[in-house]
Amino acid sequence: MSKIGLGATALLLAGIVAVVFLRPEVTAPDEPSGRVGDRGVVGDPAERTGALVDQIVFTQESDAGKVAGLIESGTHHLFGQGVSNTTVFQRLRDSERATYALAYGSSMELTVNPAGPHLASGELNPFHVPEVREALNWLINRRYVAEELYGGLAVPRYLALNTVFPDYARLADVARALELRYQHDPERAARVIGEEMERLGASRENGEWRYQGEPVRVSVLIRTEDARKRVGDYVANLMEDLGFDVERLYRTAEEASRIWIAGDPQAGRWHLYTGGWVSTVINRDLAENFSYYYTPRGRPEPLWQVYAPDPEFDDIADRLQRRDYADWEERQSLMTRALEMSMADSVRIWVVDLLNVFPHSRDIVVAADLAGGISGSRLWPYT
Template sequence: MRKKLIAAGLAAILLVAMAAGGAAQPVRRGGWVDRILISEIRDMAGAVTRLEAGDIDLYVTTIGTADLYRRIAASPALAYDRNFGSFWELTFNVAGPVLPDGTLNPFHSDRIREAMNWLVDRDHIVREAHGGLAVPRYFPIQNAFPDYARLLADVARRLERHYAHNPTQARTVVTEEMRRLGAELVGGRWQFQGRPVRLIVLIRTEDERRQIGDYFAGLLEGLGFTVERRYGTGGELAPIWQGRPEDGRWHAVTAGWISTVIVRDQAANFTFFYTPASTMVNPLWQAYRPSPEFAALADRLSRRDFTTVAERTQMFSQALEHALRMSPRIFLTERATVTARRKEVRVAADLAGGTAGAFLWAHALRLGDQVGGTARVASSQVLVQPWNPVAGSNWIFDMTPIRATSDWPTVPDPHTGLPWPQRLERAEVTHKRGLPVSRTHDWVSLDFADEIRVPADAWIDWDPVAQRFITVGTKHPAGLTANTRVVLRYPRELFETTWHDGSRFSIGDMVLPLIMTFDRANPASAIHDPAAVSAFRTFQGHFRGARIVSRDPLVIEWYTDQWFLDAETVASDAAWWMWPYYAQGPGAWHTVAMGIRAQAERRLAFSLALATTLRVEWMNMIAGPSLNVFRRSLPIMAREFWVPYEPTLREFIPHADATRRWHNLVNWF
């Protein structure tokens, strides 16, 4: 219990800092409430009881069980918001086939993993585990999102029929592959080198996944495997499956995801779910080995290396077939869930991500017509994994409070997925003529050109030794063209806003993320992370340059060969590359600098993959042993008024600004 109270208190402290800043203004700005207290309630039925009793105001975890849905809908004290972005799957350990301890891992085989699609009965799972509040899912794209509808007629249905429940086919493939791997079926049980083939299935216990895990484990036993079932919450099981896959501590896990926004273009999902270029920089993803054809196809889709909708559809079709043949995970169901709240409570909810995934949930949270007050929020888990903006936790339970303390250049519309400007004022998008891009909202303009030339003084690369950007003119003296130019225009008051420690937002905060994109992937860098290389290569494949045109007001030009079907998404994507919201959260330059120094000195690591390799702590900026590292280094950095990448950033971070930043951070810490 003490651990839970401490965790909830830390989250509350962070949220109080955000909300109180708004309350101090003469006109109410920021959140409607003064404080948000987050507590952990694992039992969903218990959470509904607490809501009805008025002990809490909002339960952000999505609820997908039929009995609780009916109870919430019938309660006169409660209201709910529907959402369709969460989905369950089975993730497999792909290491092997023979692990260092001499045991056989059948799931190293692509064919055995593919056969799991035939083994499971998705319709049975929908009926028995979800009570009908779900639909079968086969693909890495959402059934409820536009891309599925575009592919439905001639691609999706064909593949769904091919991979429909067929236990006979599954058994045939598994038997062939197990014998090829050197296993024998003795008395109906698989053995390898005289020992039973034992599979460890990690089973989440918070929701329907417990029933799904038991169902799948039973199917494996029916095929002749010896199965060990290990139960636990997401936080309890994550250290096992996110460790080194070759250690053989697990073979399958009942996993789940939530798309927190309506994604109108899911072309990058193949890279995310199937290749080491994913933003999931942990050891399992680094072990993925897609075929060269699939890897190239996923990369091209991620970079939007196509020119027509027909070409895009053909590439999607091929990628879906590769994905199902590789199957490092098999998707099972897409849920229809609700987020429950007191009837008088108002809050933003996304049709995909619900309240937990909505970017502006905390900003919009209001207790009736009241201005101020304390909102009592609960989640099924809190503080699951380490927080650091560069490569920390991506769990939705962590993202919910992280987003409550964040701000962005754009935010997604909770009903359409189209971006709206938040800190960005407007954007001008120019595409190469012929690309099928359209515009909906008037905050972005759209036009076309026969050729888009990149200015010679635009930044296109990075020298990690000199710590300076390399310009287009230096790297491409003959000139360079791009498919897309985006002009990003920010309001004059942008740099009047402040960070949580009172430091004023600056252009240095915006330049550092671009530097980090290059530097972490370069072997000559002091903070090189091999896990960042594959994702960087995808970025490098489409990035064509960036330059700061004006500082007051701030105007940035972004050049790329990547494009999206919606001009709003094109502009939003460009804005996020030079905004201090990293892969997993916001980061002022001076707080990220603490992490840069700690990683350069090999005392901490931003990513779990590098932490595992270096055998150091995975960086956590809010709790745990990492704070002792920061406690020792912060006074030294403050005395030095240290600025990372000084040859470049000193132009954007004056000495007086650095002095104030370190003073503020020392006081905050």
């Protein structure tokens, strides 16, 4: 499966810049050439395979904006973490000394806390209700996020399938129908959320939702290191416009992981989190995504243990994870139903797939996976 939660592992993937010392060219001391098995003149770099380096020195640089300059100056050769900064991308694209590799395996989603309906403090959690979570799909303008907040280095994503992976292409007709069903419709989102809030016993007074006399709080946990800060503010603004009392929690990866993945969701410290994932390989079979992302079987952390999927959805997700189907047609039928039910469940709202840029010097050749890039590439040790 090779999925990495950006929130849980960002410390390990902090911006790594590599300095590469190349092995100098040598000439063969009176060695005869032309023997069976010879690949050319001994010591000729053009005829060798494998890495031609004596040493790789790693340094840490948290400011991606400095990376192009470091590479262009010749002091560094490679930045090991993907960059989604449009300014950096444009500079790399126009640079004579720096270039880049592209990867398509990263995604950004809105992780939802479904605990409740009442949290430990007695507060109401609207996102315990599946219909409220589902309505978030209509509320968020994914194209705006991709084009404006990510500067075009992203594409809208609605489903639990990476948009550049084979299963998405195989189910393109199903995917497109669901994308049309859940396209941006803020009026519908507001109507559905309002109806469900009233069913929960809340009332709207002077434009604000209140429950048992108190404002209904929504805490948005916002990552600060990348474009997710802008996405988090965008989502927080949407929730405020709907009449919720919004708390914005700006946190780094380490700080956020203590809350959303290590903490008890019933404690109610957060409701929405700007999450991210990396798929480190182009996976031809995403059937287990439903079990991984939507059921308690996915991960052992507390958040996953409060997931309570519809029994039919849970059974389908389990069957797909175990490859329990008779033939390809049955698999595709199960995948179709799982996609439909995952949107109704929506414990996570997929927002965009990212185009990550991995900067490096034009003087080196490095292996980059189409999904994992450089930092996630299994080819890295063999570069």
